[in-house]
Amino acid sequence: MAQPRPLGVIPLGDSAAYVEFSSTLDLEVNSVVQRLALAILKRKVPWIRDVVPALGGVALHFDPDHAEFPGKPLDEALALVNDSLKQGLDTRNDPGREVELPVCYEREFALDLGEVAKKANLPPEEIASRHAAAEYRVLMMGFAPGHAYMGGLDAKLAVPRRASPRAVVPAGSVAIANEQTVVYPYAISGGWNVIGRTPMVLFDAARARPSLLWPGDRVRFRAISKAQFVELAANQ
Amino acid sequence: MSVRVLRPGLLTTVQDHGRHGFQRVGLCPGGAMDPVALALANALVGNPPGDAALEITVIGPDLMFEEDTLVAVCGAEFLGSFPHNRPVLVPAGSRFSVGRAIRGARAYLAVAGGFAVDPVLGSRSTYLPGHFGGFAGRALKHGDALPLRDGAASERFSRLKGTKERTVRWSAPPLTLPDREPILVHVIEGQHHASFDSSSQRAFVDTVWRVAPESNRMGFRLSGPPLGRPQGDEILSGPTCLGSVQVPPSGVPIALMADHQTTGGYPRIAEIASADVARLAQLAPGGKVHFARCSLEIAAELRKHARERLDSALRGIAWEYGRK
Numbered sequence: 063m064a065q066p067r068p069l070g071v072i073p074l075g076d077s078a079a080y081v082e083f084s085s086t087l088d089l090e091v092n093s094v095v096q097r098l099a100l101a102i103l104k105r106k107v108p109w110i111r112d113v114v115p116a117l118g119g120v121a122l123h124f125d126p127d128h129a130e131f132p133g134k135p136l137d138e139a140l141a142l143v144n145d146s147l148k149q150g151l152d153t154r155n156d157p158g159r160e161v162e163l164p165v166c167y168e169r170e171f172a173l174d175l176g177e178v179a180k181k182a183n184l185p186p187e188e189i190a191s192r193h194a195a196a197e198y199r200v201l202m203m204g205f206a207p208g209h210a211y212m213g214g215l216d217a218k219l220a221v222p223r224r225a226s227p228r229a230v231v232p233a234g235s236v237a238i239a240n241e242q243t244v245v246y247p248y249a250i251s252g253g254w255n256v257i258g259r260t261p262m263v264l265f266d267a268a269r270a271r272p273s274l275l276w277p278g279d280r281v282r283f284r285a286i287s288k289a290q291f292v293e294l295a296a297n298q
Numbered sequence: 299m300s301v302r303v304l305r306p307g308l309l310t311t312v313q314d315h316g317r318h319g320f321q322r323v324g325l326c327p328g329g330a331m332d333p334v335a336l337a338l339a340n341a342l343v344g345n346p347p348g349d350a351a352l353e354i355t356v357i358g359p360d361l362m363f364e365e366d367t368l369v370a371v372c373g374a375e376f377l378g379s380f381p382h383n384r385p386v387l388v389p390a391g392s393r394f395s396v397g398r399a400i401r402g403a404r405a406y407l408a409v410a411g412g413f414a415v416d417p418v419l420g421s422r423s424t425y426l427p428g429h430f431g432g433f434a435g436r437a438l439k440h441g442d443a444l445p446l447r448d449g450a451a452s453e454r455f456s457r458l459k460g461t462k463e464r465t466v467r468w469s470a471p472p473l474t475l476p477d478r479e480p481i482l483v484h485v486i487e488g489q490h491h492a493s494f495d496s497s498s499q500r501a502f503v504d505t506v507w508r509v510a511p512e513s514n515r516m517g518f519r520l521s522g523p524p525l526g527r528p529q530g531d532e533i534l535s536g537p538t539c540l541g542s543v544q545v546p547p548s549g550v551p552i553a554l555m556a557d558h559q560t561t562g563g564y565p566r567i568a569e570i571a572s573a574d575v576a577r578l579a580q581l582a583p584g585g586k587v588h589f590a591r592c593s594l595e596i597a598a599e600l601r602k603h604a605r606e607r608l609d610s611a612l613r614g615i616a617w618e619y620g621r622k
Contacts, residue, residue, distance in 0.1 A: 080489070114561070
């Protein structure tokens with residue numbers, strides 16, 4: 063595939079810019095976005111505080127009070143992106159790590175499994191086995207700290223979000239909607255279909271690497287029993 | 299040394315300059331809603347501008363300091379028997395009562411030496427949704443004892459200790475407080491501005507919006523006419539920023555504030571000029587705001603001017619202290 067080019071640079075106010083590559087979800091574009099974000103981070107540009115890979119582009123958050131903050135930050139941001147692309151992104155090494163998340167798909171945790179099975183016209187056990195069989199990729203993080211939007215969901219499991227969101231989804235809930243899967247890092251309101259729960263702590267500010275998942279990571283889910291869930295949860 | 303919380307107020311949290319560098323894992327910078335007032339309060343007691351202070355919201359706390367403590371309160375004006383925008387030496391064991399806000403919504407109480415809470419991911423700010431940072435990751439409660447670093451060694455402390463009034467006769471300017479409402483807030487067009495129907499585009503700048511009661515540190519919901527898009531097609535979720543104005547399907551715009559989500563799936567009609575976010579943060583629920591469009595260049599100019607006003611206020615404070 064030819065290397066994608068930025069469609070344009072969109073100001074997010076005067077303190078950030080979004081360099082957009084695609085306005086629709088394209089997994090190949092997203093994989094370039096992940097590598098690009100890492101390449102820009104590595105440059106340690108002093109007036110850029112945050113580099114955020116999103117589904118279809120990369121956002122750069124500025125420190126406008128920095129002494130080296132340029133007069134035309136949008137031009138500089140675009141130049142930085144084009145320069146990084148020109149130098150060639152590292153395509154040999156996958157930037158993401160492999161992460162395996164244990165998930166208990168038993169009824170007690172799978173609040174929406176029945177509903178999803180009905181909509182997908184599959185037996186409930188198959189929802190779980192298909193979900194655990196795929197490899198996922200963290201396409202973007204957001205909504206809450208440690209909350210990853212992961213692509214790679216089996217097309218047969220692509221069901222819409224719940225008509226009305228839950229006021230509180232329990233921490234660790236593994237949920238699906240459309241063609242993505244997520245794990246709720248803590249108890250929070252949410253509208254995705256919950257099909258299991260992981261005992262792992264997705265985000266802990268006290269850890270050196272606070273988030274379990276990072277942009278670009280490859281993720282697999284491993285089915286575990288309730289007993290294993292309880293044991294793993296106790297060791298967290 | 300510590301300060302005891304006799305009454306916590308509505309929402310009193312420890313906040314500093316914010317936590318940068320983690321937006322790619324979904325953690326917003328957070329920090330003080332009005333960083334200008336934070337910087338002034340810190341300067342008055344001799345701390346670095348982004349140091350941690352108490353962010354006091356709408357109804358203030360009652361506090362008791364164990365030792366003589368140099369404090370300053372900047373930002374919103376609250377009822378209470380202490381002077382605003384001035385350093386004041388609070389005697390040990392006395393009750394320091396902050397009433398309700400009468401102008402603005404948020405004030406910052408800084409203490410000389412600062413609050414001795416541990417930084418989490420590079421910041422002492424309280425992140426309420428994640429229950430970490432600041433004091434025990436939460437708003438202050440009755441009975442809390444917040445540890446303080448010793449500020450008594452500071453030159454400013456001894457200056458005031460020698461005066462009868464235990465304060466000074468000058469004050470820092472309230473840079474972010476509105477004289478009248480509606481306040482004027484500048485915006486540039488958001489990424490999806492063109493997808494809104496023309497009557498909604500006009501309504502956005504013609505309406506005097508009110509900050510809805512269900513507003514908080516994450517976002518301000520704005521009451522007014524619902525805004526609509528002709529093709530209600532979904533947009534690809536993308537990045538957001540402090541000051542992004544999102545419009546969910548309900549049509550009620552939400553201005554993203556300090557504890558905002560880092561990405562979002564709602565169309566963004568506007569982005570607030572960074573210079574004006576601190577003034578917006580000073581609106582309490584019911585407060586009125588009016589948006590005016592500007593170019594990115596003008597937004598950058600406004601920021602430069604705001605920065606210069608703050609710098610000259612900080613120089614003014616240093617100059618006053620430097621006089622014999």
